[in-house]
Amino acid sequence: MQDDSFEPKIFYALCAWCGSGGTETAGAFRLKYPENIRPFRVNCTGALDPVYILRALVEGADGVCISGCHPGDCHYDIGNFRARRRIAIMKEILNVFGIDGDRVWLRWVAHGEGKKLADTAYEFTEFIKKKGPNPLKRWDT
Amino acid sequence: MPLGLVYKDDVQVALKGFLVELMRDKRIQGVLVPSRMEKEGTYTYILTKEREGIEKSTPIAPIMPIQGARVLSKLTIKGALSRPVVAILRPCELRAAKELAKINQVHLESFLTVSFDCPGVYPLKNYRDEMEEIEKRFPEELKSFSLKNTRPLCKSCIYFTGDIADFEVQFANQKEVMIIARTEKAISILKELGKAQEVRGRSEEDISNIMENRKVNKDNFLKTFGSQVDTPDKILKVLSSCINCRNCRSVCPVCYCRECFFDSDALKTSPHLYIERAERKGGLRFLPDTLLFHLGRMNHMSLSCVSCGMCEDACPNMVPVGRLFSLVSERTRSIFGYVPGISVEPSPLLEYKTEELKEYEVPYHTARD
Numbered sequence: 001m002q003d004d005s006f007e008p009k010i011f012y013a014l015c016a017w018c019g020s021g022g023t024e025t026a027g028a029f030r031l032k033y034p035e036n037i038r039p040f041r042v043n044c045t046g047a048l049d050p051v052y053i054l055r056a057l058v059e060g061a062d063g064v065c066i067s068g069c070h071p072g073d074c075h076y077d078i079g080n081f082r083a084r085r086r087i088a089i090m091k092e093i094l095n096v097f098g099i100d101g102d103r104v105w106l107r108w109v110a111h112g113e114g115k116k117l118a119d120t121a122y123e124f125t126e127f128i129k130k131k132g133p134n135p136l137k138r139w140d141t
Numbered sequence: 142m143p144l145g146l147v148y149k150d151d152v153q154v155a156l157k158g159f160l161v162e163l164m165r166d167k168r169i170q171g172v173l174v175p176s177r178m179e180k181e182g183t184y185t186y187i188l189t190k191e192r193e194g195i196e197k198s199t200p201i202a203p204i205m206p207i208q209g210a211r212v213l214s215k216l217t218i219k220g221a222l223s224r225p226v227v228a229i230l231r232p233c234e235l236r237a238a239k240e241l242a243k244i245n246q247v248h249l250e251s252f253l254t255v256s257f258d259c260p261g262v263y264p265l266k267n268y269r270d271e272m273e274e275i276e277k278r279f280p281e282e283l284k285s286f287s288l289k290n291t292r293p294l295c296k297s298c299i300y301f302t303g304d305i306a307d308f309e310v311q312f313a314n315q316k317e318v319m320i321i322a323r324t325e326k327a328i329s330i331l332k333e334l335g336k337a338q339e340v341r342g343r344s345e346e347d348i349s350n351i352m353e354n355r356k357v358n359k360d361n362f363l364k365t366f367g368s369q370v371d372t373p374d375k376i377l378k379v380l381s382s383c384i385n386c387r388n389c390r391s392v393c394p395v396c397y398c399r400e401c402f403f404d405s406d407a408l409k410t411s412p413h414l415y416i417e418r419a420e421r422k423g424g425l426r427f428l429p430d431t432l433l434f435h436l437g438r439m440n441h442m443s444l445s446c447v448s449c450g451m452c453e454d455a456c457p458n459m460v461p462v463g464r465l466f467s468l469v470s471e472r473t474r475s476i477f478g479y480v481p482g483i484s485v486e487p488s489p490l491l492e493y494k495t496e497e498l499k500e501y502e503v504p505y506h507t508a509r510d
Contacts, residue, residue, distance in 0.1 A: 050440035051402055051433070058433045060421055071495060081493035085477075086440070088501040089490075092472045093439050098372040105503045116505055135373040139424030140381065141432040 008062035008128040012037045012121065013053070015045045015068035017075040018110050022067065025114030033121035036128075037065075044068065046079025050090045053104060057094075060137035063128040065120065067109040080108070099136060103128070144328055145308075145321035145340035152257070152283065155318040156200035156229065156310065159255070161192060163227050166330055169253065173212060173228040175202040182272055186212045188226070200229050203279045203288075205262045208451050209234030210394035214241050217248035227253045231262075232300055233449040236482020237394035239305070240445045243487050244397055253326065256303025257310035258348070260288045261295030265454050286313040286351065294450035294463050297359035299352065305483060314347050363471060366464050379465070380435060382458045385428045389452035389462045390438060395445040395481070402441075403434050435462070439469045444488055445481045446470035 014020045020041050026033065042048045045068030053064050066087065074080045084106065091101030105124055109117045146162075148155030160172050171190040176198040178185055184202040186209065187194055209230040216222070230238065235256050241247040260283060267290060268275055282288050288295075303309040307327040311319045319340050322328045331337040345352075370376045387403070390396050402408075408430060419425035446466050453463030474480065476498070477489040486492065 049402070051437045054433055054436050054440065058430075058436075059418065078493060081495065082490070084498050084501065085489060085493060088476055088498045089444070089473045090440055091501055092476060093436065093443065093469050096367070096469050096472055097370060097376040099376075106501060107503045107505060120505070136432070137422055138377075139419070139422050140377055140426045141422075141430075 006129060006133060008036050008125060008133070009060070010036045010038065010121075010125060010128060011053075011056040011061045011064045012039045013045070013048050013064065013066045014039055014041055014109075015075075015080075016041055016043045018069035018073065018108070019045075019067035019117070021111030022109040022113050022117035025112055026118045027114070029114050031114055031118040033118045034125045036125045037121050044074065044076050044079035045083035046074070046076065046081075048083060048086075050086050053087075053090060057099070057103065057134060058136055058141050060134055062131075062134045062137075063103045063105070063124060065105040065107070065124050067107055067117065067120065070108040070110055073110065100131070103131065103134065142339040143321045143323075143342055144331055144337040145319055145342075146331070146336060146338065147340055148318040148320070150318065151280070152310070152312045152318050153200055153280075155312075155320070156255070156257070157195055157198065159308075159310075159320055160195045160198075160200070160227060160229075162334065162336065163253070163330070164190060164192070164195070166334060168224050169227060169330075170222070170224040171226045173209075173216075173226055173252075174198040174200055175229065177202070183268075188216075201257060201260075201283060203263050203275055204265055204268045205231065205234075205449070205451070205454075206265060208237060208392065208394040208449055210237035210241055210247065211392075213238045213247045213249075213252060214394075217251050218246055221248045222251035225251060225253045227255060229255050229257075230306065231259045231449075232256050232303055232305070233259070233298070233447045233482075234394070235303070235306055236300065236447040237445075237449065239482040240395050240447065240488070241397065244491075246397055253308070253330070254306040255308040255310060255320075256306035258286070258303065258313040259295075259298070259301045260286050260313070261291030261298070261301075262450075263288065263290065264292050292450040292454060292463070293362070293461070294448050294453070294467055297355060297362045298448065299355045299359060300480075300483065301351070301355070302348070311343050313351060315343055319343065362464070363468065366461070367468055370465065370468070377432065380431055380460065383431050383435070383460050384458050385431060385434070386457060387434075388455040388457065389460075392451040392455040393438075393442070394449065394451065395442050395447065396438070397442065397445075402437065403430070435465070439466060439473075443470040443473045444477070444479060444490060447481050 068080045087106050094101040175184045176187040242249040307324045309321045448467040450463040
């Protein structure tokens with residue numbers, strides 16, 4: 001059942017080169033994205049330690065989305081390949097404990113793909129709204 | 142047939158005899174072997190080249206208070222030894238050492254490793270409580286290769302033979318003790334000593350009953366324990382007895398970071414942020430970040446977890462940390478088909494493929510209008 005009053009809080013990690021570039025392009029085209037998104041710029045998706053994502057989830061973020069350069073386009077050559085492995089590992093770990101790895105999304109967004117970025121923000125927000133609040137938003141973590 | 146040595150004695154005596162034999166080779170500058178500390182009533186590694194030290198040692202100890210990989214790391218993290226040292230290691234200790242060697246925290250070439258069929262170890266707490274009784278029944282149990290009430294993870298360990306060492310010691314289900322040279326280095330040393338003979342070695346059949354038993358235990362463990370922690374409620378209940386002592390981290394052989402994120406300033410936030418967090422979450426557990434610590438550690442090293450159970454043994458409040466990590470590591474390793482210590486390639490965190498793991502990305506099919 002969908003709770004209409006539920007407004008998810010979403011942590012959106014964007015790499016400095018493509019993901020953040022995507023937001024710029026989106027801005028240039030006057031595209032909007034939902035206000036549930038809190039953009040967070042990291043130098044590279046490969047520089048995003050899993051602990052940051054976990055910390056967001058443990059502190060009550062309802063979802064975490066990560067966008068960076070497409071595979072092969074990384075500004076640092078291999079950062080996004082490493083990120084992909086780390087995120088795969090993290091999703092598996094979250095699934096073991098029923099914390100739900102689907103609350104973490106990985107989708108590549110290039111500098112020019114402003115539309116894709118805005119779409120992702122909408123799509124992810126809708127997805128999390130259907131899922132409901134993060135079960136980790138409790139005091140005893 | 143492989144080269145090796147055969148002993149008719151009890152395995153402890155045989156191993157000690159073998160160490161004495163090895164020390165005849167002048168290139169070897171010592172042995173690392175578990176020994177009992179009489180006064181304290183515990184076991185620890187001793188680095189010695191004296192015959193007396195070897196005679197007094199207990200190559201196969203009933204407990205594992207120190208993980209051997211940490212001993213090797215301590216010795217060689219700053220560089221190689223000038224001449225090799227013989228190290229007696231359990232299979233899980235050797236696997237952890239191999240993992241550390243991949244990231245230059247152990248210099249494995251400095252050691253001549255000897256590993257054996259491991260029957261498991263008793264938990265430290267049981268040993269403390271029933272020391273005399275355990276000491277009395279251990280030799281018999283070792284002979285029949287059936288230890289009662291070992292660490293939970295030992296019961297489901299399926300990598301319990303020493304075949305990845307330089308010298309493999311086979312004695313489970315055998316009338317004699319066979320020490321087999323598994324590497325070039327080991328063979329050359331045996332030849333030099335002039336003692337090498339062809340050993341028949343045992344077949345997989347010979348230990349199939351032990352293996353079957355362990356496999357059944359492992360399946361049971363994954364299923365039953367897995368279902369005990371599969372929701373946020375359950376896992377938080379399990380972790381509710383964690384007292385934030387970080388013992389599990391400090392005894393872990395493969396926790397490789399020189400400085401831990403959880404000791405860093407990143408987690409020392411200003412006072413008002415705690416108030417904010419407490420308001421946001423309807424309260425804040427103190428000390429905070431228990432779940433974050435465990436999940437974070439799993440992210441960092443579950444791929445290298447050798448399921449030795451040190452963490453669980455070190456936990457003063459009976460949190461089943463070892464089983465949690467083993468369960469998680471089973472899942473994360475299966476993504477890459479990686480077995481720590483046995484796979485020779487570097488940890489999957491250090492490598493990548495350009496085309497892989499598409500199922501973990503979320504595809505973008507249609508643009509919104």
